[in-house]
Amino acid sequence: MNRIQKIALAMGATFTMGIAMPLTTMAQTHRNLIQRHPNATGAVAGYAAYKAAKGTGRNRSMSGGHRNIMQRHPVLTGVAAAGVAHHYAKKHR
Secondary structure (H helix, E strand, C coil), X not given: CCHHHHHHHHHHHHHHHHHHCCHHHHHCCCCCHHHHXXXXXXXXXXHHHXXXXXXXXXXXXXXXXXXXXXXXXXXXXXXXXXXXXXXHXXXXX
8 A cells, every 4th residue: 555545545534434423522622632631731841841941051051151040940940831831731721
């Protein structure tokens, strides 16, 4: 099976499943992965912000520049990012 045939098969199956689903199921609101797991979202966002602040701060100081407040306090940056991400995942659906 070549690539075009695989794409056609996938599109046909998707179209068939879309028609076969009852209308009541399609009318329900759908929550994505981020909205279903706000705690995990906050933890991942906090860790990513922490690592980004540490990395950019290290690079900036190595090139002779001054670090900003977020780069000087990467743990606080991570905690704040985790809180904001959790809030948006939980309250702003």
